[in-house]
Amino acid sequence: MKLKGAQIIWEALIREGVRVVFGYPGGAILPTYDALVQYPQIHHVLVRHEQGAAHMAEGYARASGQVGVCMATSGPGATNLVTGLADAIMDSVPIVAITGQVPTNLLGNDAFQETDVTGITQPITKHNYLVTDVHELPRIMKEAFYIAREGRPGPVLIDICKDVQNASTEFVYEEVEVKLPGFNPYFGISEEAVRAAAALINQSRRPLIIAGHGVQMANATQELRHLAEKAEIPVTTTLLGLGDIPESHPLALGMCGMHGEAHTNLAIQACDLLIGIGMRFDDRVTGRLDAFAPHAKIIHLELDPAEVGKNVKPTVALIGDCKESLQALIPLVEPARHREWLAEIAAWRRDGEERDILNAEVDELIPPYVMRQLWHSTQGQCIVVTDVGQHQMWEAQYFLHERPHQLITSGGLGTMGFAVPAAIGAQIAKPEALVWAVVGDGGFQMTMQELAVIVQEQLPVKIAIINNGFLGMVRQWQQLFYDKRYSHTPLLNPDFIKIAEAYDIPARRVTRREEVADAFAQANSHPGPFLLEFRVKEEVNVYPMVAPGAAVGDLIRRPKVVQGPSGVVPAW
């Protein structure tokens, strides 16, 4: 069967199981959009800015575990995808981006809307392709999906010249062989390493697990729990590892690192064995490297060999899929109890709880309260998509994550503007789920044009804007490290309620504590989208905090709740 390149793109996408494409048409991708009308089985979501398309594809992939697909034209269309690709490679999200390119005879000519897209995206994709010959197109489409999803997932970009979309070739797909001699992402498990790791665990008196995103991606949450319970090992997680273990589990400690609860970081500094599972010892987790976990031997379970020894040199490394590594490891681990160690951590935890801002009797509307109410109002059952900044950390601290893939957030890249489009992608992947986008007043304004997509696609996405009138996290750093010089962090905001109304999205402004529960109840029970704006107390800081470059044990604790004239007031 002879098909045009434009048709081959859609035929290949259908064969890869793609049902949804997030995109925006333009000159160099016109033939492909023209062919799209022949493929009603593809649901194309017209975005309002290509960055939105990339984040929606990410949200879709993060919520479903399937490869997300976005599409854009050449030049500015393609460059607008860049932030989403960079975000996807940092957080190992499988997406395939398809971009149009000027015709082959104009390549390198500075033609209208020509940009060296493969050049620009080389360091922020797992791999990319420039297609100049239609005969190569089926193989490249197949390879792209294979590379995006196999091994450590990541983004792949395919840049397709306009004349290639118009040229025809005999279309075969199933028979096309993927020949990638340099792409071997799987490694056999070393039995020697498994035995060595088990011996370390069996000897340890004060073991600790740090679980990361890899546990969820490898579908290894059951194995993680099994290991933790068998040898009674407490589990802290990275930001993207929230949901690896239910936070109601007695061995779950919560998130560690820069804004982790004090007891998690103190446990890292006091443990004699640290087991990193599906995580990469990011600087937000380790703080000052040479002072990190000073008494600990380290076991690192990781799929990507380049992450092993990059930041922290392990005593034993188990390279491979962490589900398989855990399955091999668990039978060799002896049942154990570590009551003293757990009691020590529990004491640190109690101190943190006493300082908890939620225990202070204040009337003001503070963000931690909003986050805890979000959790209450949804019985912890919703998918939460957070943006980047203070609200992201409060969500991590005060929403108690019970399931994998429940929290979708921009971890490695820290991309403001992520939440609204990613929530759209997540909602499309999980139409039955209750999806909440939690976003600051700054980040919301970076991608709020995608509200149009919520309406156009009739999605019941709920949005909570945590409006403190500041770029809150940057303001916090200015307060703590730049002598309170608030250089360009106060925001002059529009009326967010009117913006929602302009899109026909019902909205409500919340200014007092007493209204919060009711507002969430109203939004949750509304069948369509709903926007809540929380006018929160402006200058509240996220604590605890490990200052950048400090050792994780050397943390700024929550200020003690002190007695004031009108009862108990916190001293922040």
Add this chain to the structure above:
Amino acid sequence: MSDSNGRHLSKHTVIAWLEDKPGVLNRVVSLFRRRNFNIESLSVGHSETPGISRLTFVVNGDDRMVEQAVKQLYKLVNVTRVEDITHKPAVIREMALIRVKVDGQTRSEIMQIVDIYRQQIVDVSLDAVVIQAVGTEERINSLIELLSNYPILEMVRTGAVAMTRGHVGRNGSMAQQQRRTAL
């Protein structure tokens, strides 16, 4: 030698095998830049396998940095194999072409030096000669140092190319081969 972060730096020689496709060398070089690896020399050409190029590079770094370079290179889809041969017995050579200014008096001196170093003069004109030198980096450095007493007009060096000594099968390193034989 140490860098500003107090890391102990030394020279490492690494060989990488790449698919011979457009843009692959750019991916490799771009990776060195992106990861802040300091490359001393880089040399690429055909290997014995059609469609596979062979790249030798010398990187100045500490062990961890070089380990990272090897692992990150291996992650490139078009890189089929990477081997750090720094601590293995190997033949490592580079070539230089050096044009030196001469007159009637210095020509014979230079010919003598070239002779002692067992190198060749490959082009002669009235006022200059071109010397072809092949050898280890140290040997070429030493020749250049001597020749710099006569003005060097022009010079080009290829950077190191390398091959491990002994028999290395296509399917693995010498050590792996020996292990297989022993079993």
